Structures are given as structure tokens and as C-alpha cells.
Amino acid sequence: MGVEPGDLILSVVDLTAEIEGTPILKGVNLTVRAGEVHAIMGPNGSGKSTFSKILAGHPDYTVTAGSVTYLGEDLLALEPEERSRTGVFLAFQYPLEIPGVTNSDFLRLAHNTHRKAQGLPELDALDFDEYVHDKLDVVKMDPGFLDRSVNEGFSGGEKKRNEILQMALLEPTLAILDETDSGLDIDALRIVAGGVNQLTHARNAIVMITHYQRLLNYITPQFVHVMEAGRIVRTGGQDLAEELEARGYDWLRDEATPAGVG
Amino acid sequence: MTGCGMRRRPRGWVDMSLSLSPAVTFAIGDLLEGRPAVADAALQAWRNQALGWALEMGLPGASQEAWRLTPLKTLLTTPFRPAGRGDAVDQAPDLAVPELPLRLVFVNGVFDAAQSQVEPWPAGVTLTVGESLPPTAWDYLGKVASLEQDVFVALNQACTPGVVCLEVAAGRRIQQPIHLVFIGQSPSQPSFNFPRWLVILEDQAELTLVETYHSTGPAGCSAVGEVVLGAHARLNHTYLQQEGPQACHLAHTAVHQATGSHYDLLAITTGASFARHTPTLRQQGPETMTHLSGLVLLQGQQVADTHSFLGLSHPQGYSRQLHKAILGGSAQAIFSGRVRVAAQAQQTNAGQLNRTLLLSPQARVDSQPQLEIEADDVKCTHGATVSDLDPAEVFYLQSRGIDPAAGRTLLLTGFAGEILQHPSFPSLKARVQAALNDLSRPAAPPDATP
């Protein structure tokens, strides 16, 4: 893709969006550059998942105003699959179960569509098997999960691991991780966070949505944003996350500081 | 006795069956009158036994329980006449399957030696095609598929131009699968043909049998296949119906299973405008196994009806039936599956599941699994589910770079997967996969049909 360290990856300007006529996002601003790790925190229902799904192109939401520029292109003009192929990846808060479709068939098809988009030859079942085994190691996942139906009967934590396995396979430029830490046990959190760190470098960027400071001990963000009622109302560093952990969100509402930009 | 039913009708559905009285042009008398002549006296006598039955039973209709759910309009309003040799066009399409080198081809029910391939014929299998049947055939012909069962069985018996009979000698395990190819050709006027086959496996014999149906033009077909399994015999049977879009297709598969025998049926329907498949299976000895797997793939205005009956009447019987349908357009599928466990069939284990995936709001399914249990020490389950393709699943796949058409194909293949993963033949799988791929394309607007 030719992304250099420090390049502008994502620029969200005054984004407003609704679902079934209900406004959810009310003017989101966010700038993300290559090499950065961002965290978005905020109370339940503030619009964090909505924001992430809009970036991925979920058809249920309507963007009513504002812009999203990704690597200089209008992201909102692209189909969800095109967004994925140009390097946008969303690890879902609630990954879907797809009965009857084996995880390996799904992962191979996803990986091959990305290879095709990059002009690379597709991998056959055998070559893919070898390739995916290296990636399993990133999240220390049991190969047995490849033969099962996608996420079907996976525990909450296993689904989250499977999302990061997909991130490892698709090597995104912009990864949005929606509460990837929730549902993970203490050891799994360390392993998955370690995997995410392995996949992070100076030419890509990560936006993590989380409720807990704990994850940020493993993956250190340069920017911590607070979303509240469809806006980013405060931006700070690691210390902001610590303050939120100690004080909750109420004090922010009293201060009502305008949104910052990374 | 338990029973449950499920109906799913499209939104805005209006039941037209009462107000609509299409001109019935299906004439049993004409078909009987114009049936092809046969020279063999025994065969002719047997055919004649069915004449009266066919006339007396008359046309099927909604007042008959077995036909209550079946939309008969297409079948009954086509003016079929009996297929003659003259209907066959010179060049039949190449329907050979590379993995099935032994091939018996029938055009409008008549054996076509030129297109068939019977070399090298496996030792232990006796093949008879045409009119003069071996004595053993007469022990079973018309006794497994009884003409009293259904007017289309009676019509087949009265009109069939000949019978293909395969006998496998006791203890012979035949490695080479045998492929029966039935081609209906009806280039000008709608014509009806009546293929008939009989497969006898003596004790401990084993065979793999594949029957495929194809047609061009407005062809009608009422096929009857009879299977006799001796003690501990095993038959692996695939039925693949891929008739042309104008065809009307009916097939009866009647099976008698002796003690300890295994019968596996994989029945796949993708073709014809109107189709009905009637597998009728009877376990006639203890410790007998029956596996039925069905897959129905329909689009446009196709109708396919599956009416199965499984009778378990001896101890320690085992049966599994999984019937799946994927319906696009305004297609309609009917599933009526009766499983009867008689009082003496103790320690029977019977399971039945019907699952339907509706791809469009106009598609429709009527599902009637029926479990009738008279024995008390049995393990029986049954059920039916109807679902839509989940847009959230398609989006999940899109978010990983997979375009919607490929995503739908993956989801449909996943739905059909349990059936398609049966040990089968790659070329046949590819044909079914092609039908699945067709179904996963987004529906064309209704007025865009050619």
C-alpha cells in the first residue's frame, strides 16, 4: 500500500450518523496516523460500536453528514469488501456464528480475496494450511478450531481470538478492535494483546475500543479518547485512562471540554 | 403418534387454488392408448395388469391426502402424449461422468446402446435391458413398487417400453459404480416417458448406483426404480434430478431391505419445473440401516415435492433422514416425510430432520414430518426448521473482503454442506455446486425474466 511512518491513515471530520431515523453519532472527529495506537473509551451506548461498524461499512447505518478519509480516499464510497481489501479491519464486539462453513474455508477465502486484490496468486488448501499455522501461533490458537464451523459454539474468548487470527491473516493498515478484551481470561488477554503488539508496526495503526485500563497496560496507546453521546468529548494520553478508571465518566460531563484531535 | 407441520407462505400470498381451475389437459387415456408396443408376451401381460388401475385411479388432486400439498397445475395443464422414438433428437448432450465409466443411457425410456458404456462389465453383475426379463426379476417386478400405491406407478407399469434389471450375485462387492442416465427428449410437442429399473442385491452383495435425469423441451417423466436388498447387502444410491426448466418429473424409489442390510440414498433435485420424488422404504428384517439425505435447490417458479415413507417393522432398526432445501425466486418445496415404527420394531432408532433456507420473500415451503410410533422402547426424533439467509452473516463475510455473491455461495454451500460432504463423485458435486452458485446470485427483478 506504500504507507510510510507518520502518514495520515484516517481522518474523520464531523461525522454524524443514524440508524432507523435515530441519530447515534453527533459529530465525531478523529485523526489517525501510521504508527499510532488509539483507545476509545466511553459509557455503554455512547456510540463506540456504531462508529466502528460505520467505518467497516455496515448497511444498517446511514451517514447523514461529515466525511471519512482513508489513505486519501473517501472511505464511505467503498463497499464493505473493498474497505477490507484496502486494509480496514474490524474485530467485532460480537463476532457472528456461521454454521456449516468451516473456519478454514472461511479464512482461506478471506485471505485469498486479499491476495487477489494485491495481484498475488491464491493459495490452495495445502499451502494455506501451512500459512495459517504460523498465524495460529500469534494468538496461540489450537488448530482444531480450523475444522469447526466459524465461531459456532466457540466460547466468548475463543471468538475474540478468532477475530485476531483474522487480523493476523489479513494484515490490515487500520485495525479497529471493538472490545476485543472483553470475554478474555487473564492469560488469554496477555496472549491476545501480545499478538496484537506483534502485528503492530510503524506502517499501520490501531484503534481499540475498551472499557478497561487493563488492556492498555499491554497495548500502550498514544491517544485515549472518550466518546459520550455520539461525540468524542475528550482526548488525552494513558493518564486519562487511569483517571477514568479511578473516577468514572461523571466528572467529564461537568467539565464538558471540547473534543481533541490526535 | 406425534406429528407436526410447518408452513411458510410469502407475504401477500393469496390462495388461488380454489378460484383457479386451469384447463386440465393431462389425459391418462391418451397416454395409455399411445403407449409404445412391446413384443415380449410376459412383459405385455404385466403391463396390461396396470391398464385398469391407471384408468380407475385417475388424476391426482387436492382431495387426495398424498397430493393435498402438491401444486399440480404445471403437470396437469401440459398436453402430454406418449414419447416415441421419433422424439429423440440425434445428438444427446454429453452427460457422461468421468468417475462413472459404466454407463447405461436411456433416451425416452429406451436403451441407447450407442451412448452407453458397458465394458469392462464387472463379474458378478447380471445386466438385462429391454423386454425379456430373467426369472428372478418376475419375483420382484411391480411388487416393491406397487401399482396400487400411486397412479404414476400404475402409468409407468402400463407404458414402460422395457425394464433395466441389475442383479448382483451373493457376496459380490462391486467396486465400479453403475450410472443410469435417463434422458427425456421432447423437441416439439410435450411428450411423456416411463423409465423403469430393478436392482437386486443378493445376500451380502454391495453396489454403488447413480441415476441421473436430464431432459430437453417440455418433457414429462414418470420413473420407477425398485431395489431389493438381501440379508446384509449394501447399496449406495445417488439420485440426481437435473431435468430441463420446462420438464415435469416424477420418480418413485421403492426399496425392500432384508435383515442387516444397509441402504444409503442421496437424493438431489435441482431441475424441472414440476418435480415429485417418492422414496418408499421398508425394513423387512432386524438390524437394518437406512440413511436418506435429500437436497433440493430451486429457483424461479420451480416446484419440488418430496414424499417419503419409511416403514420400520423389525427390532433394532436404524434410520436417519436429513432433507434440506434452498429456495430462491418464488419457488416452492413440499416435504412430507412419514416414518412408521411398528409395534414389533423395538429398540428402533429413527431420526428425521427437514431444514429449509428461503432466499426470497416469495419462496415457500410446506413441511410435514410425521412420526408414527407404535413400539414403546424406541429412540425417535424429528423436526423442521425454516430460516432466511442472514444479512448479518453476509456483512461479516464482506467485512473480511468477500464480495456478497461469493459470501452467499459460501453460506449456501455451508447450509448444503452436511449433504454435499457425503462420499460422492467430484463431477456430480461440481454439477450441484453450479446449481448452488446460480442460486447465490442476487435475484433478477421479476420482469427481467427472458
Ligand SMILES: Nc1ncnc2c1ncn2[C@@H]1O[C@H](COP(=O)(O)OP(=O)(O)OP(=O)(O)O)[C@@H](O)[C@H]1O
Ligand atoms: N435500531 C436501533 N434503533 C435505535 N437505536 C439503536 C438501534 N441500534 C442501536 N441503537 C442505539 O445506539 C446506541 C449506540 O450503540 P453502540 O452499540 O454504538 O454503543 P457502544 O458505545 O458500543 O456501547 P457498549 O459499550 O455497550 O458496547 C445505543 O444507545 C443503542 O441502543
Ligand SMILES: [Mg+2]
Ligand atoms: Mg459496543
